[in-house]
Amino acid sequence: MEAARQIGVELTVASEQRSTLEAENPAGLLTLDFKNPERAADHVHAFARTYPIHGVVGVDDDTAIVAAWIAERLKLKGNSTHAAEAARDKHRQRLALADAGVPIPRFELHLVAEDPTAIAASTRYPCVLKPLRLSASRGVVRADNAQSFMKGHDRLKAILAEPDAAACGEPALHFLVEDFIPGYEVALEGLVVNRRLHVLALFDKPDPLDGPFFEETIYVTPSTVPTGLQTAIAQCAERAVRALEITEGPIHAELRYNERGPFLIELAARPIGGRCSAVLRFGDKGISLEEIIVRHALGMPIPSLQRERVAAGVMMIPIPGAGTLREVRGVAEAKQVPLVEDVQITAHPGERLIPFPEGSRYPGFIFARGETPATVETALRDAHSRLTFVIA
């Protein structure tokens, strides 16, 4: 919303649940059924007869699909529904990437209802069990042998039976088993303009993501990966963009690399999560990622796609344990750490904290900016060490 305000764009904010004030601002607030994107697009088509719509932007995995349906229906700039849905569903995504020869982990699709002992007996280890639709690494579990496979399967099955996961429908009845790719992980933030991928930032993830669960922690940019390898990573992402037929808009990709080169782990047709995007600034005026995305959707000039010169990083604060959050101590001390620009605690007192793989909601975020990625990383860790989460 802030990005739109900055450039004088009038917004209609669509949400799945009705805003209490929708009747008072029918042009600015709209309720859509995100679970039925086609119906949502019809709804917006009718809405646009009264309140014209000139661009559409999704903000997360689900709304990226809704945005594609709306764009297609209203003939606005955006991805095809086919591309958006292929990017959203991990199995469809892997099929498309494999067909195009994009390096990805070897994968198999299974029914949750299948006998897990049979799968465990025939699977190559180490492997990763992965739901098709959940986000933020929820439900993703590594297994090193049949015993840990069975334990991981039990947990994933329970997660997929939870009401919000089961609401995904058919995808919640399946899961993927794929090879665990050893190596280092990076995240690539990009903007696709007329089928061409522009890399906006490449983030290192200095904490090893080797499982058994895959909770994110630190993202730091610019990447310290050698330039040639960065080029190979960008080319891998670009091949994935083409394979998925993504033509316009933001993408967020997770890749791993080792001595065999880069592997595409995930690609989403949406930007990095809303809080984390605060770490990115572009051009002389330090414009936000959101402003770039809004400008692109509306066909407005984009002043710059060049990220600022300094290093920047964000820590998604690890979930400190299971329980009810009572208090967070040390926030002021954490903010005093040199290079730390902000510490945002997003979990509220009384909130139930659920560790991975069942949970996926980080309790807060730390932001830092400095001359080098190493100093930024050190500042993030230092600030985190000052925080104490009181959990009952």
Add this chain to the structure above:
Amino acid sequence: MPPPDNTAEIRITAEPIDNQRCKFVLSVPVLSGGVRRFAGADEAKGSPLAAAIFAIPGLAVSELIVSGNIVTVVKKSPAPWQAVGQAVGIAIRSALTADVPAVTPARKPAAGEGSAVDDDALYEQVAKVFDEQVNPMVARHGGHVELIDVQDAVVMLRMGGGCQGCGMADVTLRQGIEGMLAQLVPAVRGIVDITDHTSGANPYFQASKK
């Protein structure tokens, strides 16, 4: 109000509203029992905290609202709050160490001392909109919106219940309340949310995951 004894004990949490506005929530009250709005450095005389913030080089502060333990800063500088928040924190701490009250309460206009905007009249109109329209609607999500004050036609409000800490609070404010006031009380020039959203214990919608 006397300054606190030990500023090392003062905790300040920055809570950006957008790139122009940021709330700084203090662990100690700065101005009890009222609200004080400063529309420029010339109004900050006698209030060291406001003077110190207006004096921060390059920040181009255009407005400052102090209420209870919350200091809301509005700036013109495009610099992100992550980059300039620390300077505001330092200014606040330095003002709180002074031997004089950090903020003096708002002066009531003397009889016959005219104002371009009748804030009292606006207050009544906005309060009516809040009582009769906004609050009955946000109550459906367990929320409420409290009108704190109107100064120079700027509305200061605080959200509570399901609105406090809600992931959609800014949508309610900007796409809902702001539009309603623009239509029903067009003399209102702006809205400042002085809610401490980090303390919201029962938000209707969760904040984003990432």
